[in-house]
Amino acid sequence: MVENRRTRRTQRALKSSLIELVLERGYDAVTIEDIAAEADISRATFYAYYRDKPALLTQIVLDLQGELAARLERLRLRENSYFSGEALRILFEHAEEERDAYRVILRGEGDGTALRIFVDTRTEAAKEIFLKRAEVTGTQFRIDPEILTRAWVGEQVTVLLWWLEPEERPIPAAEVAQVLTDLSVHGRMWASGFDEVPEGTF
Amino acid sequence: MVENRRTRRTQRALKSSLIELVLERGYDAVTIEDIAAEADISRATFYAYYRDKPALLTQIVLDLQGELAARLERLRLRENSYFSGEALRILFEHAEEERDAYRVILRGEGDGTALRIFVDTRTEAAKEIFLKRAEVTGTQFRIDPEILTRAWVGEQVTVLLWWLEPEERPIPAAEVAQVLTDLSVHGRMWASGFDEVPEGTF
DNA sequence: ACTAGAATTAGACACAGTGTACAACTTTGG
DNA sequence: CCAAAGTTGTACACTGTGTCTAATTCTAGT
Numbered sequence: 001m002v003e004n005r006r007t008r009r010t011q012r013a014l015k016s017s018l019i020e021l022v023l024e025r026g027y028d029a030v031t032i033e034d035i036a037a038e039a040d041i042s043r044a045t046f047y048a049y050y051r052d053k054p055a056l057l058t059q060i061v062l063d064l065q066g067e068l069a070a071r072l073e074r075l076r077l078r079e080n081s082y083f084s085g086e087a088l089r090i091l092f093e094h095a096e097e098e099r100d101a102y103r104v105i106l107r108g109e110g111d112g113t114a115l116r117i118f119v120d121t122r123t124e125a126a127k128e129i130f131l132k133r134a135e136v137t138g139t140q141f142r143i144d145p146e147i148l149t150r151a152w153v154g155e156q157v158t159v160l161l162w163w164l165e166p167e168e169r170p171i172p173a174a175e176v177a178q179v180l181t182d183l184s185v186h187g188r189m190w191a192s193g194f195d196e197v198p199e200g201t202f
Numbered sequence: 203m204v205e206n207r208r209t210r211r212t213q214r215a216l217k218s219s220l221i222e223l224v225l226e227r228g229y230d231a232v233t234i235e236d237i238a239a240e241a242d243i244s245r246a247t248f249y250a251y252y253r254d255k256p257a258l259l260t261q262i263v264l265d266l267q268g269e270l271a272a273r274l275e276r277l278r279l280r281e282n283s284y285f286s287g288e289a290l291r292i293l294f295e296h297a298e299e300e301r302d303a304y305r306v307i308l309r310g311e312g313d314g315t316a317l318r319i320f321v322d323t324r325t326e327a328a329k330e331i332f333l334k335r336a337e338v339t340g341t342q343f344r345i346d347p348e349i350l351t352r353a354w355v356g357e358q359v360t361v362l363l364w365w366l367e368p369e370e371r372p373i374p375a376a377e378v379a380q381v382l383t384d385l386s387v388h389g390r391m392w393a394s395g396f397d398e399v400p401e402g403t404f
Numbered sequence: 405a406c407t408a409g410a411a412t413t414a415g416a417c418a419c420a421g422t423g424t425a426c427a428a429c430t431t432t433g434g
Numbered sequence: 435c436c437a438a439a440g441t442t443g444t445a446c447a448c449t450g451t452g453t454c455t456a457a458t459t460c461t462a463g464t
Contacts, residue, residue: 004432006440027313028256031421042442047423054230085404108317111229112310119360130394139395143381144373148393150364151357151385158321158356159349171346179345181404183353187389191350192332193341202287202383206461208411233450244413249452 011049013039015060018053019100027053027109054110061105061114065121068094072125082133085181092160092173099164106161115157122153152184213251215241217262220255221302229255229311256312263307263316267323270296274327284335287383294362294375301366308363317359324355354386 017038021030032053036043050056071090079086095102108115127149134141141148163169163176171179183191219240223232234255238245252258273292281288297304310317329351336343343350365371365378373381385393 004440006431010440032423033421044425044443045441048440052423083404108310108314111312112314112317115310115314134394137396141393141395143385143393145394146364147361147378147381148385148390150360151382152390154356154358154360155353156356158352158359162348162352176349179349180353183345183350184390185399185404187392188350188354188386190389191343191345192336192347193343194339197387202285202387206411208460212411234452235450245451246414246454247412250411254452 010039010041010045013041014046014049014056015063016100018056019060019104022104022109023100027057027104054113057104057110057114058117060101061117064098064101064105065118067098069121069125082129082136085177087129088156088181089174089177091156092163092177095160095164096169096173102160103164106157106164119153119157122156123149126153155180155184212241212243212247215243216248216251216258217265218302220258221262221306224306224311225302229259229306256315259306259312259316260319262303263319266300266303266307267320269300271323271327284331284338287379289331290358290383291376291379293358294365294379297362297366298371298375304362305366308359308366321355321359324358325351328355357382357386 014035017035018030021034021038030053032046033043035053035056036046046056050059068091071094072087075086075090105114105118127145130145130149133139134145159176159180163171189197216237219237220232223236223240232255234248235245237255237258238248248258252261270293273296274289277288277292307316307320329347332347332351335341336347361378361382365373391399
């Protein structure tokens with residue numbers, strides 16, 4: 001199975017068919033026969049490329065992460081800053097371009113594996129940045145960086161899914177990214193309009 | 203199907219069997235026959251209570267949310283404060299008690315429906331509190347409360363799952379809840395050890 | 405303690421989808 | 435143009451699903 005025009009077409013078709021059908025009917029309601037039919041390919045060929053449905057979905061996340069990682073790497077070479085909110089904007093823009101794939105993944109379709117891969121990869125990336133920043137600036141974490149990272153990725157993923165779901169997104173990518181950065185940087189009380197945390201609370 | 207000793211036993215057994223087996227082998231690898239066998243019940247009886255596997259899982263989330271809601275309601279009657287981090291502690295304590303059920307749900311096992319129900323319910327609850335607080339204090343949101351809420355729930359869910367996974371939890375419930383509250387209230391830069399946001403960033 | 409009704413059972417059924425295999429065919433790249 | 439790579443249709447055994455039924459066991463209320 002070398003890289004041909006044909007094989008590429010086949011794999012692309014299978015991936016986008018899965019995405020389309022899953023969004024339409026839900027993961028469990030889609031059979032391999034359905035995917036093959038939608039892709040105009042025989043069921044036998046499906047098995048030439050993927051062991052089963054989960055394998056195809058996993059490949060979709062891996063591809064997506066690969067593309068995202070490439071864009072972030074390009075940014076890193078340009079900017080070399082651990083303080084830019086740029087990375088988040090890139091994530092949201094990428095997600096908008098690949099809206100359907102992201103929706104399938106972030107919804108957790110097909111046992112949660114795809115989502116788990118996505119979250120874990122993002123977590124690793126974020127953790128590295130946080131730790132490197134602390135190292136460079138000599139700053140001491142006030143809370144466990146593990147929790148910090150998990151929380152940060154959790155925010156991203158949840159807001160991302162919410163933002164992607166409607167057909168038209170009223171808020172542009174750059175703007176949600178900025179909002180999320182502001183919230184994360186300044187905290188929830190600031191975001192709620194308080195200038196300081198009210199007395200005798202929390 | 204009135205509430206008997208027998209029917210209650212049957213339903214409980216089916217629920218905990220599903221949870222146990224899913225944690226052991228993953229949702230898709232568990233058959234209804236497996237669940238019934240584990241619960242010492244015939245497959246026919248399974249169908250007397252639940253249409254299918256998803257229906258059973260959904261019931262599990264609904265039960266859990268019901269119990270959690272009851273505890274939070276009790277708190278609300280006692281405290282009547284919109285500024286307490288108490289609610290979060292209750293969530294973490296509840297999750298620790300029902301660790302296995304929470305893990306199955308938060309992992310997103312069996313198409314993401316159970317997780318979606320969980321997240322949506324939490325989101326509604328959080329949104330109500332945020333809006334009510336703003337109303338009471340007359341505060342103006344600096345960012346869209348919808349995003350604020352989604353992000354907050356996203357943090358909770360992600361950290362919760364991370365915290366629940368290991369067999370023994372090194373950080374007690376009350377403490378993670380406090381950490382999460384601190385982070386959320388003061389923001390990520392504070393949590394990373396910065397006293398103010400560095401110049402020319404974000 | 406008895407009994408009507410509720411709950412559970414085993415087993416059979418048709419069915420849909422899976423994963424594998426293979427021989428025949430079409431397309432591709434050099 | 436042709437050998438190799440890719441694709442196809444078809445068939446197979448198999449697993450699990452959901453429905454049904456007649457027989458059996460348990461429960462609650464008198």
